[in-house]
Amino acid sequence: MDNRYHSDFLDVAYRADLRVVVGRWMRQATLEELKQGYQRLLEVAFEPACRGWLLDTRRRLNTDPAAQRWLTEGFMDTAAARLGGRVYMAYLLPPAQLRDTTADSAFPPPQFFANKPYEAARFTDERQAVEWLLHCQNTAPAAVR
Template identity: 30%
Template structure:
């Protein structure tokens, strides 16, 4: 069952055991926190540890957003999902280049190796949805 708000959609694909999160526009810090809270609730409901996070319609970020994701949100994902590692494939625009354009908070974290790969979660950047889905299918084995 999809969950839709003005800023994002959340859909669970049971055939792929995959949570698909599509951000529809740039958001404020409070909208980001509320949205990701809803994503975690959906992940718990479906026991989904593979997430496709489509950030292609977003470009804005802030230190506050990045800090909240890295220090508060991401560390609670695995415990909330029965200590399973969580895999987040972050979709960015094909023309986006790291370091040359604004990035979403998840994309910022994916570029920082210390933050992108921990035993509790992994974040990886993709510009192709098929490649992201394939990685998530392999990662959740």
């Protein structure tokens, strides 16, 4: 599988130097485009068994509740199983959205991820998001495939 993907709504690339898949949403996406986009993220992540995903959502509006259900009620479990371990997703958000806790009520609170095969956190600074992903990778068990 190619380690890049480009469409009018999403750019995905594997950063081998960081061992991170970077997905940059280019615009607001429909539910079908979101599903397609996350599938592409998984395809790019599969070959290197990359379980650290940097998701730049600064050009998108808040999380769609239907998309959030789709992610948390099946897709992310499948992704973790295919990648051989826990998947870590760092979401980049505009500062105003992160400060407004009611702006994105579809995003689960930290305790939601306690017993899940995936974890997500939100950031406004890309450097901090990458540092979090690297920390997660360095403390997580190795991928099993």
